[in-house]
Amino acid sequence: MQSRLKLVNVLLIVLLVGLSLVLFNVGAANQDLKQKNTDLSHDVEKIKSSDTEEKEIFTKTESFITDTLQGGSIDYFTKRYRKEAEQIMSDNETNQDTNVSKMKDLEIYNISVRKQEDTYKVYVLYKATLTGIDEELVKPGDQPLLILMSTVTWIHEGGELKVDDHDLEPLVSGEQVIAEIAL
Numbered sequence: 001m002q003s004r005l006k007l008v009n010v011l012l013i014v015l016l017v018g019l020s021l022v023l024f025n026v027g028a029a030n031q032d033l034k035q036k037n038t039d040l041s042h043d044v045e046k047i048k049s050s051d052t053e054e055k056e057i058f059t060k061t062e063s064f065i066t067d068t069l070q071g072g073s074i075d076y077f078t079k080r081y082r083k084e085a086e087q088i089m090s091d092n093e094t095n096q097d098t099n100v101s102k103m104k105d106l107e108i109y110n111i112s113v114r115k116q117e118d119t120y121k122v123y124v125l126y127k128a129t130l131t132g133i134d135e136e137l138v139k140p141g142d143q144p145l146l147i148l149m150s151t152v153t154w155i156h157e158g159g160e161l162k163v164d165d166h167d168l169e170p171l172v173s174g175e176q177v178i179a180e181i182a183l
Contacts, residue, residue, distance in 0.1 A: 069103040105129035
């Protein structure tokens with residue numbers, strides 16, 4: 001009887017150790033799952049935040065391009081870029097006359113937002129139709145048409161998104177495109 005009792009005690013101890021190991025593994029796996037869940041929740045929040053910010057940059061870029069062609073883009077600039085732009089404008093002021101061609105129509109074809117470390121690089125492809133100098137055209141019906149590409153760098157300054165760099169480059173003359181299509 002005592003040997004049977006010892007055998008039962010040994011089996012109970014083995015069963016208790018086995019059950020303890022299983023519970024320990026389940027607890028550890030549960031902690032791992034909780035940590036993975038927390039990490040995934042954090043990643044989802046970052047993605048949502050980034051997506052919201054990219055949509056904001058997309059909208060601000062549309063406004064910026066429109067204001068650039070209407071002469072109000074300086075309000076979007078960072079302090080550093082504003083100083084740089086004002087310096088360039090004051091240097092070129094003596095070389096420019098006051099006759100300016102105004103924008104009549106703007107059509108944005110594509111805006112592409114690329115997240116970089118702490119900036120957003122935005123590429124914009126668009127068409128602008130100009131009225132001519134002082135809204136007088138050389139020939140009636142003549143409207144200078146330009147296909148343009150802008151590269152805009154947005155950064156955070158003072159809690160707002162601001163333009164820290166803008167490269168505007170004409171791709172081709174719109175008249176050249178229309179002539180090629182007409183052939």
